[in-house]
Amino acid sequence: MIPxxxxxxxxxxxxxxxxxxxxDMRVPARVWTxxxxxxxxxxxxxxxxxxxxxxxxxxxxxxxxxPDVHExxxxxxxxxxxxxxxxxxxxxxxxxxxxNCGVRLLKSELSFNDVAAHLSSLARELYHEVPSGVxxxxxxxxNIIELDRVLKDGVGWAIKHGYGEDxxxxxxxSSGALADADPSAVSEHAKNRGRDQLGTxxxxxxxxxxxxxxxxxxxxxxxxxxxxxxxIVILIHCGSRGLGHQVATDYIRLMQKIMPRYHISLxxxxxxxxxxxxxxxxxxxNAMAAAANFAWANRQxxxxxIRNSWRKEFGASASQLSILYDVAHNIAKIEExxxxxxxxxxxxxxxxxxxxxxxxxxEVIEEYRAVGQxxxxxxxxxxASYVLAGTKQAMKESFGSSCHGAGRxxxxxxxxxxxxxxxxxxxxxxxGIHIQTGSLSGLAEEAPLAYKNIxxxxxxxxxxxxxxxxxxxxxxxxxxx
Amino acid sequence: MPHQxxxxxxxxxxxxxxxxxxxxxxxxxxxxxxxMKPIEEINARPASRRISLKAADSTALLVDFLNEVxxxxxxxxxxxxxxxxxxxxxRRLTVKLIGRSVAGFAKNIKAATYHEADIRKNPKGNFETxxxxxx
Numbered sequence: 001m002i003p004x005x006x007x008x009x010x011x012x013x014x015x016x017x018x019x020x021x022x023x024d025m026r027v028p029a030r031v032w033t034x035x036x037x038x039x040x041x042x043x044x045x046x047x048x049x050x051x052x053x054x055x056x057x058x059x060x061x062x063x064x065x066x067p068d069v070h071e072x073x074x075x076x077x078x079x080x081x082x083x084x085x086x087x088x089x090x091x092x093x094x095x096x097x098x099x100n101c102g103v104r105l106l107k108s109e110l111s112f113n114d115v116a117a118h119l120s121s122l123a124r125e126l127y128h129e130v131p132s133g134v135x136x137x138x139x140x141x142x143n144i145i146e147l148d149r150v151l152k153d154g155v156g157w158a159i160k161h162g163y164g165e166d167x168x169x170x171x172x173x174s175s176g177a178l179a180d181a182d183p184s185a186v187s188e189h190a191k192n193r194g195r196d197q198l199g200t201x202x203x204x205x206x207x208x209x210x211x212x213x214x215x216x217x218x219x220x221x222x223x224x225x226x227x228x229x230x231x232i233v234i235l236i237h238c239g240s241r242g243l244g245h246q247v248a249t250d251y252i253r254l255m256q257k258i259m260p261r262y263h264i265s266l267x268x269x270x271x272x273x274x275x276x277x278x279x280x281x282x283x284x285x286n287a288m289a290a291a292a293n294f295a296w297a298n299r300q301x302x303x304x305x306i307r308n309s310w311r312k313e314f315g316a317s318a319s320q321l322s323i324l325y326d327v328a329h330n331i332a333k334i335e336e337x338x339x340x341x342x343x344x345x346x347x348x349x350x351x352x353x354x355x356x357x358x359x360x361x362x363e364v365i366e367e368y369r370a371v372g373q374x375x376x377x378x379x380x381x382x383x384a385s386y387v388l389a390g391t392k393q394a395m396k397e398s399f400g401s402s403c404h405g406a407g408r409x410x411x412x413x414x415x416x417x418x419x420x421x422x423x424x425x426x427x428x429x430x431x432g433i434h435i436q437t438g439s440l441s442g443l444a445e446e447a448p449l450a451y452k453n454i455x456x457x458x459x460x461x462x463x464x465x466x467x468x469x470x471x472x473x474x475x476x477x478x479x480x481x
Numbered sequence: 482m483p484h485q486x487x488x489x490x491x492x493x494x495x496x497x498x499x500x501x502x503x504x505x506x507x508x509x510x511x512x513x514x515x516x517m518k519p520i521e522e523i524n525a526r527p528a529s530r531r532i533s534l535k536a537a538d539s540t541a542l543l544v545d546f547l548n549e550v551x552x553x554x555x556x557x558x559x560x561x562x563x564x565x566x567x568x569x570x571x572r573r574l575t576v577k578l579i580g581r582s583v584a585g586f587a588k589n590i591k592a593a594t595y596h597e598a599d600i601r602k603n604p605k606g607n608f609e610t611x612x613x614x615x616x
Contacts, residue, residue, distance in 0.1 A: 044490045071490040073596035073613045097591040097615045134517075134586040192556045203589045204616060242555045245591040245615075249548045256595065257537055269541075269595035408491045412616075439587060481589075 002047045004038070007031070013464035016062075017051060024267065025054040031065040032398070032464050037456060040409050044071035046078070052267045053081050058088020058275070060339055060346060064398055066353050067460040068407030068452060072096070074270030077352035077408075080401045083276070085334060085345035089264070090281045091273035092255065092288070094349035096330040097248040099288055100295035101239030103376045103404075104172075104326035105387065106303060108232045108310070109319035112212045115232050115476075118313050119210070119434050123477040125309040126208055127436035130302055132481030134203045137196030138301070147195050148183035154293030158300040163199075168300065170365060171323040173355060173373075174333075176296035182286035186243070187250050190287075194243025194294060199301030203439070203481035205446055206238040208306065209378070210477035211385060217469035221371045221389050225324055227471045234321065235385060235473070236302050237378055239330065240295035247291045251284040276347050285332065292331055299326060324387070325374035327354050329404035337399050348399055356390035356402035356467045364390070375467045379454035380406045381446045382428045384474050386458045388467035402467040403458070406451040415450035416441065428478075437480040446480070484512035492616055493590075494597070498609045502539055503569055505600065505608045506546060510564065513547055516614060518587035519560040525581040528559040531567075533575040540600045540610065542572060547593035547612065550578065558582055591615040 007015045010030075015038065017029040029050040033041055041047065046069045053063040053075055060082045069078030074093035083089055108115075115122065131138045142150065150157045155169045155176025169175045183191075201208065213231040216222045227233070240247075256272035258280060259265070264273065274281045307321050328350070335348045357364050357373040364373045372390035379385045383406070394400050410418070421440025424447050428435055437443045461467045487494040495512045499505040530553045536542035550561060561580035568575040594613045603609040 046490075073492065073594040073615060077491060134589040189552050189556070193552060246552060249552075249592050252595070253541075253545055253548070256541065269598070272595070411488045411490055412493070413486060413488065441587065 001042060001045070002051070004042055013460050017047065022051055025051060027054050027059050027062045029054050029063040029065060032460055032466065033067045034456065034460055037067055037452065037460065040452065041069055046071050046076040049074065049076040050079060052271060053079060053094070055267060056081065056083065056089050056091060056271065056273060057264060058083040060084050060344070064401065066403040068352070068403040068405050068457045070408045072351070074268055075351045078403065079351050080353045080399060081349045082337065082346040082399050083349070085347050086277040087275050088347055089273035090276045090285055090332060090347055091271050091349065092248050092251045092284055093270045093272060094351050095248070095288060095332050096351045097245045098239035098330055099244035099247060100292035100328045101330045102295065102299065102326060102328040103378055104236040104299045104303065105324040105376050106234040106306065106321040107226055107324050108234070108321055110232045111230045112232060119476055122210065122309065122313045123434040123436045123479060125313055126306065126477065126479045129305045129309040130201055130208055130479065131199065132201040132203065132479070133438040134481065138199035140198050141196045142198065144191055147191050150198065150297050151183040151186060151290035151293055152181050153177055154296040155300045158297045163301050163304040168303070168323055172296060172326040173328055176300065176326065177293050178289035180286050181289035181293045183290050185283045185287035186247055186290050190243050190246035190250065193246045194241055197241040197243065198298055199305060200241060201238045201302060201481055202241055203442060206481060207381065208302065208479040209235040209475050211235060211473035211475050213471050214474045215472035217471065221470045224368060224371050225374055225387065225470060227387060233473060234306055235376070235378055236299050236306070238298060238302065240291045241298065243294050244291040247287045251287065254280060255284070288332060292328065296326065325376060327376050329354050335399070337395070346399070350401060352404045353401045354404045355400055356394045357400045358390045358392040358395045361395070375402050377403060377454070377458060378405050380448045380451035381478050382431065382433055382448045382475060383454050384472050386454070386469060386473065387471040388458070388461070389470050390467055391465055393465035394467060398466050402461050406454040406457055408450055409452050410450040412445040415447050416444045418449055419444050419447045433475050434477045439481070442480065483508050487611070489613060493614045495612045495614065496609070497612065498603065498607050500607050502600065502608050503566065505610065506543055507564055509543060509547060509612060510550060510561065513550070513590065513593070513614065514560060514562070516588055517590055519583040520585045520587060522582050522584040525583065528557065528580045528582055530557070530578045531575070532578060535573050537572065539571045540598050541595065542574060543600065543610065544593050544595050544598050544612065546574065551590055551592065553578065589616060
């Protein structure tokens with residue numbers, strides 16, 4: 001563990017582990033946190049892992065750590081690292097196994113009063129319509145040719161096949177498809193793992209949640225995003241399923257074997273990497289992009305399933321669910337940022353961190369460009385979630401990045417020792433939250449007490465200026481695998 | 482204790498120990514299967530799959546082996562309970578996995594990671610390593 005005295009306080013919300021802390025660090029590590037939350041962060045190996053990230057060849061400025069950080073494997077979860085393009089490295093461990101795990105927020109035109117009497121049946125309907133759980137495939141089984149089209153076109157494939165509206169793609173980060181995707185860089189194993197998983201949520205901390213907007217912090221930005229008090233919205237959290245897991249597995253295995261060829265030596269094998277400009281680096285980037293496209297198509301099919309449930313519950317004439325935005329929080333992208341007063345192309349790694357581009361950025365769609373990109377931050381099950389907006393300060397300080405959630409603070413075993421799934425479900429029901437889950441044990445693992453307080457996490461990014469608060473959401477229905 | 486779950490904030494940290502390296506592989510397979518908790522299928526069919534791998538050292542071979550088993554598990558909806566060794570050395574193995582089809586699993590394992598994995602002899606003279614599973 002890293003002792004607190006090794007950190008330098010820059011201001012109330014930012015701390016630094018200087019480059020001098022360990023001989024192999026190439027840059028410092030910077031941690032956005034409050035002093036109170038720092039005590040928790042120092043309790044696991046998150047910051048040791050962040051220090052390991054600073055040793056990666058080509059890393060620029062600093063390894064960054066968000067306030068929802070927790071121990072992972074290789075990179076910490078809640079980590080951001082920028083490598084110089086094109087010769088800096090790309091590290092599959094810096095994206096993680098669930099490539100393009102992310103969050104999408106759907107907006108309804110109904111208020112709480114319109115849906116209050118429907119919540120219980122809506123929960124059952126969503127659980128029935130959106131396949132979840134481990135080893136449960138969806139209703140679509142793709143042949144390899146069709147799967148390759150999904151990997152290439154992402155959400156475009158889904159919309160072309162009737163799983164969405166033409167305008168949906170516009171409201172997704174990168175329009176729901178990365179152009180570099182190359183299905184031929186994805187192994188047969190990965191394709192076979194994913195071919196029956198499109199439109200499925202999976203298990204663990206993935207969910208579909210019906211929320212109510214309970215607080216508006218910035219009425220002008222909320223209006224731009226189409227959010228209003230008491231509005232019903234729906235959050236989707238899932239990723240690229242087994243296909244993405246296998247892409248990461250394949251390339252971490254490959255890269256750790258061939259690193260010596262590039263004279264790379266690292267403190268942790270899980271950080272395995274090669275220069276992006278190498279054949280293996282390019283192949284991984286293209287395979288990762290394909291898996292990211294699969295994840296966007298997956299959230300699109302889940303959106304389609306949710307729209308079906310919505311129509312069944314509220315009738316065919318019920319108003320449509322539209323997309324506010326969809327953010328990736330495990331991904332690598334080539335982006336331009338200012339370093340030493342000069343624009344530089346960088347290989348951005350975000351693992352458990354959300355892109356938070358500020359006002360005026362050309363990659364933010366025109367409708368939102370004046371206020372910044374929507375940043376969707378889900379809380380733990382049964383607690384609040386937030387919609388924030390990216391800022392110009394985030395562009396300067398965090399490569400346009402923010403936190404991605406509440407962040408775990410307790411192991412799954414400890415959570416299960418602390419609370420039983422059935423008791424938790426009853427307790428949440430008393431708070432008016434309808435739970436549908438395939439696993440009470442899994443429910444206990446995701447108990448709110450196992451996570452940091454989302455209000456504290458969001459307060460840090462807000463006070464540090466990385467994102468501004470727009471709206472607070474509270475859950476009414478939680479559907480989990 | 483042949484295998485044991487140790488604390489980890491988000492994932493699963495498994496400690497495995499055995500008198501032989503081959504035994505360590507079996508122990509790790511059993512530990513991983515316990516974490517996943519297979520859900521039995523009525524009229525399960527017997528399953529057999531062949532795995533052949535090469536790696537830089539025995540630690541990488543173990544992690545690669547567990548990941549290959551995970552792939553087989555998810556692709557074929559099967560669980561594996563036994564190993565028939567056809568070849569085993571420090572950097573290479575060929576095995577036949579023996580198991581059965583399942584209805585599903587209670588827990589999803591995304592991957593076995595190399596983080597903290599390091600096969601060493603412990604003070605008792607047994608082989609030991611930690612494996613962190615991303616779940």
